[in-house]
Amino acid sequence: MTSIDPSHQLAALLRKQVSAVRDGGAKAGPAGSPARAERAQSDAASVAAGRIQALSPNDPDRKKKALRIFLESVLLQELGAQLVHDPSFPNMVDAVQGQMQADSQMAAAADELSELLVAGATRK
Template identity: 40%
Template sequence: MTTIDPSSQVALALKSRIAALKERGRAKDSSPQQASPAHQGAITGTLTQRMQAIAPDDPHRRQKAVRLFLQAELVREFGDGLLNDPQFGTMLDAVQEQMAQDKTAAAAVSALGDLLLAGKSTA
């Protein structure tokens, strides 16, 4: 039996869902800013710190971990300017809601949350 990495499934689903947003962004700005390789390391460090800040007894910790991951991936893909967009949180809510409504994506998201939190304790 082949095991599929849930983070890959979520990343693939996320990329396909936001492809249209990326095209609209390019139409508005012909040169979208992506995070530089050096800045990507800083994003990863910030993600690790924020994962560690999630309380072990928080009943929503899995969802929070996935949200942090999504936020970091979107910022990595589209640049830091996304963090200043007042609709960014709403978009993250919508993405998480859509993934929760799909059985396959929801299972992958749940597994991803567990993976992210497992990594938290070893970091």
């Protein structure tokens, strides 16, 4: 059996949860052609990668901050970039991150993902 990268597991879980919220009546992300959506996704990933890379290697909260940047990126991608201007967005990210830490398996996967995020930022 092939193991799945924890970042893909977390992203898939987040996307599933976000889709459930969206299907329940929340507005979908920006409409457009598939190529346009792919370009926006790539831009968002580049911005997130740059933010993670900019974190100080000496910051004791670097892994936690990197994970938060990743979560913000996934949520904005799924719910729409305009959400970044919503004053309750940071609270939503806090809630998602808190739920992840409350589940031991998810917390372990999140920790592994944060390790990968900071390791990837160091190599660039």
